[in-house]
Amino acid sequence: MSLFENDEYRWRETYFVLIEEGNRPSGKALQDALAELGGRYQVGEPAVNEEGLVESLTLYSPDDNSAMDVTYLEGEEVIEQRTELADELKQSATNDEERAVLARLPSCNARLDVYHFEQVNYFGDEDEEEEFLDPGSLLIVLERLAELCGGIAIDPQTGSPLP
Secondary structure (H helix, E strand, C coil): CCHHHCCCEEEEEEEEEEECHHHCCEHHHHHHHHHCCCCCCEECCCEECCCCEEEEEEEEEHHHCEEEEEEEEECHHHHHHHHHHHHHHHHHCCCHHHHHHHHHHHHCCEEEEEEEEEECEECCCCCCEECCCCCHHHHHHHHHHHHHHCCEEEECCCCEECC
16 A cells, blocks of 8 residues: 555655666565665565566655655656756766766666655644654665665755765
8 A cells, every 4th residue: 555545644755766677676675675774664565566576665664753655667757857867967967976877867767766755643633733754764765775776866856866
């Protein structure tokens, strides 16, 4: 079940990890890589295709009052995003790291979408929500996904790669 269908969570933002289609992880590899992050995360059972490659996975970070849905996507939408990102980076790349990302972009033809959710907490009056979201768990997961898949983690708000 997607967290979009869970009233205990509210969607906050979506990040991307651009990858090569051939680096799509198996559901087991993704589950194992995220489980290695330690007890801070509760990793769900992945949805996989007939070859065992990941389609989606949900993980929770209770200490950070957050959770994430990770989904795999390929096709025209990814190619369009890659092209737009390359155009932006061509104009703004100022250091070797950004130029290295620019050089890798043409081979990225798939992505992992990471939907970040905040756990909704109510104390007393249900109309008074308090925010306890810590983005640290998201950044750790993005780094692990990029490492696992040889990908590029992207902050879509700025259109820039994450370090």
